[in-house]
Amino acid sequence: MWETLFNALALVLVFEGLLPFLGPQRWRKLFEQATRLSDGQLRFLGLSSMLGGVLLLLLLAG
Numbered sequence: 763m764w765e766t767l768f769n770a771l772a773l774v775l776v777f778e779g780l781l782p783f784l785g786p787q788r789w790r791k792l793f794e795q796a797t798r799l800s801d802g803q804l805r806f807l808g809l810s811s812m813l814g815g816v817l818l819l820l821l822l823a824g
């Protein structure tokens with residue numbers, strides 16, 4: 763189980779690094795826009811991301 767967890771974490775880091783690597787100017791602009799969001803908007807984006815990830819896991823595992 764730990765191996766799977768670390769593999770998943772490594773994959774997240776790869777995906778997180780793709781945008782700054784492929785489009786640093788676009789990533790910087792997106793990051794600047796994110797800093798202007800309210801706490802509620804950021805929480806909603808975080809919740810949406812988590813729910814999307816859980817649904818994707820359920821679809822792949824089912």
